[in-house]
Amino acid sequence: MEAFSALDKHLTSRKVGEREAAELLLAFPLCAIEDACRARPHRGLADALEAEPYQEALYIASKFLPGNLEALVRQEATLLWLRLRWEATGRHSRSIPPHIAATLSTTELHGYAVADLRLHPPALHLDVPAEAGLLLSDPEGHRWPIAGVLIVEETSPLRLWRIYVEAPTNDGRVVNVLTMQLPPGPLDKAVAAHAAHAVPAVDWRSIWTWTLGAVLTGEPLPPSKA
Numbered sequence: 001m002e003a004f005s006a007l008d009k010h011l012t013s014r015k016v017g018e019r020e021a022a023e024l025l026l027a028f029p030l031c032a033i034e035d036a037c038r039a040r041p042h043r044g045l046a047d048a049l050e051a052e053p054y055q056e057a058l059y060i061a062s063k064f065l066p067g068n069l070e071a072l073v074r075q076e077a078t079l080l081w082l083r084l085r086w087e088a089t090g091r092h093s094r095s096i097p098p099h100i101a102a103t104l105s106t107t108e109l110h111g112y113a114v115a116d117l118r119l120h121p122p123a124l125h126l127d128v129p130a131e132a133g134l135l136l137s138d139p140e141g142h143r144w145p146i147a148g149v150l151i152v153e154e155t156s157p158l159r160l161w162r163i164y165v166e167a168p169t170n171d172g173r174v175v176n177v178l179t180m181q182l183p184p185g186p187l188d189k190a191v192a193a194h195a196a197h198a199v200p201a202v203d204w205r206s207i208w209t210w211t212l213g214a215v216l217t218g219e220p221l222p223p224s225k226a
Helices: 002-012 018-039 045-050 052-064 069-088 187-196 204-216
Strands: 093-095 123-127 135-137 143-145 148-154 160-168 173-181
Touching (some): 018 045, 018 052, 045 052, 045 069, 052 069, 069 173, 135 160, 173 204, 187 204
């Protein structure tokens, strides 16, 4: 790529510092993801990450930067993809009343089927009040109240939700992205299957249950007999 060649020349001649060069190198794969998503706004995450421009930019960037660059770029690319999908579907957001938010993490999912989950639109941001009691840990183990959840649904080849959770901290924010597959069948069994493989140190089940409950409260239909 011409951009990489030009950056290499500037780095060699010291017209660009190493820190600035690293930031630029990380930006190239993200620009490729953004171009791919804007060309096809509804493409899935895996498809976007496998697109040739992204893979080429990632490969070349890895030649310049040491360490596990791919994992870092993939995380940033995933966050960018989630935001672009949300923007492409209209930036829809919903506020959950505090008195309802306080009860959603104990939503009774037995009796619901996965088919009862209807996410309209397919990307929805939920404002999470403090009353929800949801917490997210930072790398040092400190726990922070979650303030926002973004759900993006994919339906092909398998139905799944990608759930972005964000908690403000004293120095910025801590974020995480959960992938929840939604195979046909009872909803509580799908949650149990995820809980069995979740990281023990984090109460992911409460976050999943709260998010599912928030979506189900927007559905006027009665639960199915799963």
